[in-house]
Amino acid sequence: METFENLVRAEFAPENTYLNTAGTGLLPARTVAAVRDAVASAATGRPLDMFADVQASRASFARIAGVPVTRVAAGASVAVYSGLVAASLPQGAEVLTAEGDFSSLVNPFHVRGDLKVRSVPLERLAESVGSDTALVAVSSVQSVDGRLADLAALRDATRAHGARLLIDASQSAGWLPVPADDADYVVAVAYKWVLCPRGVAFLIAPADFGGLTPLFAGWAAGEHPWRSTYGPVEELARSARRFDESPALLSYTGARHSLALIEELGTDAVRAHDLALADRFREGLRSLGHEPVPAPGSAIVSVPGLGHRQGEVSRAGVEVSDRAGNLRAAFHLYNTAADVDRLLDVLSG
Incomplete structure (x- = not known):
């Protein structure tokens, strides 16, 4: 687990609570550096072998x-x-x-x-x-x-x-x-x-x-x-x-x-991490009186009737999606329990 956390910490430092991987995933630092180097090489007339x-x-x-x-x-x-x-x-x-x-x-x-x-x-x-x-x-x-x-x-x-x-x-x-x-x-x-x-x-x-x-x-x-x-x-x-x-x-x-x-990281480790966060969110939603779409074993949690709050949630620094009237949150390797609790706190307001 320490290796997993250290790898993730070295690659990601989001400035908000990002829970929208089902829309677009965050780019790791190594990926950003590689693209930056390739663009610079192409600009100088010495493109890399892409x-x-x-x-x-x-x-x-x-x-x-x-x-x-x-x-x-x-x-x-x-x-x-x-x-x-x-x-x-x-x-x-x-x-x-x-x-x-x-x-x-x-x-x-x-x-x-x-x-x-x-x-x-x-x-x-x-x-x-x-x-x-x-x-x-x-x-x-x-x-x-x-x-x-x-x-x-x-x-x-x-x-x-x-x-x-x-x-x-x-x-x-x-x-x-x-x-x-x-x-x-x-x-x-x-x-x-x-x-x-x-x-x-x-x-x-x-x-x-x-x-x-x-x-x-x-x-x-x-x-x-x-x-x-x-x-x-x-x-x-x-x-x-x-x-x-x-x-x-x-x-x-x-x-x-x-x-x-x-x-x-390994898919098994990523899955265990993602599902633990998704389950934490489901439990928190029920304590707030909301019932998510039944999707056991999924890293995506969709809440009927809350899609209209997506803009409000975004202004609070938490990125989620509005899909078909549902508020959709997606939990991935760079998310933490604190991210889950932050979203629940915003929704409770």
């Missing part, structure tokens, strides 16, 4: 997820990779989603216009998988209120009916294990719980690529990128790198250091 940072980030995320690096593609957004999966489906295929799930995950299936997209309550998702279902797309943790999807039940249901499963781990990677064994595809942005700059996202694809076509493949998706810069790419990467977007290099220069910190 492509090496992309490969280091990919490898780090693969270790966090427990998958071979050959299965990880590096991009910038969930919507691009969700769109790639959407493009792989035949006309008329049924896609099952959870009601109110995050738009970047589900909207690409709607805009195709020729898919049958069916939305059901999160709790009924597994039982709603049927013989006509081609794909289930769901966030492992719901952005709006922190509820956890039953991934084991979804894995069993999709396999029983021959459907594929796409999981968005944007709100869980960093404090929950990445559910690579439960899904056919996993996507995640990295600017939340794994504390990277915006512009970093990952796709975990099956070893056989799961029927995906690299529709946006440019030179970076070539097996030999620097020999793939003119004309058609002669050979696509033999790994999931064929699904790479041309990388936002400065973001990846920071990302390798943020991901390294998550590796050093």
Whole structure:
């Protein structure tokens, strides 16, 4: 525990009570320094080899997820990779989603216009998988209120009916294990719980690529990128790198250091820390007469009817979110019991 606390103390010194990691994570000091150095080098005409940072980030995320690096593609957004999966489906295929799930995950299936997209309550998702279902797309943790999807039940249901499963781990990677064994595809942005700059996202694809076509493949998706810069790419990467977007290099220069910190701390230790704080907040809310959205085992706590107080809470120096009328607080590695008590104190006023 001392090592955990010392690592965190060395990397973070927020000037407010920051409880909005579900919106955007704080950048570690090592990440800020790396991006600053890269910008300075680029300004002097001696840019660093930031492509090496992309490969280091990919490898780090693969270790966090427990998958071979050959299965990880590096991009910038969930919507691009969700769109790639959407493009792989035949006309008329049924896609099952959870009601109110995050738009970047589900909207690409709607805009195709020729898919049958069916939305059901999160709790009924597994039982709603049927013989006509081609794909289930769901966030492992719901952005709006922190509820956890039953991934084991979804894995069993999709396999029983021959459907594929796409999981968005944007709100869980960093404090929950990445559910690579439960899904056919996993996507995640990295600017939340794994504390990277915006512009970093990952796709975990099956070893056989799961029927995906690299529709946006440019030179970076070539097996030999620097020999793939003119004309058609002669050979696509033999790994999931064929699904790479041309990388936002400065973001990846920071990302390798943020991901390294998550590796050093360990997901299990982060989860234990985060959940202890979330449970402390839930208990405090009940003592104030508020009942949070039921989301056991989640680092995100959402309180119905209090979203309108977000501005007031922010003016008091505590950063939370207003999501669908709920006040949403997210507890992560740089938070403390004092942060929880500060928010409870503001809400009691």
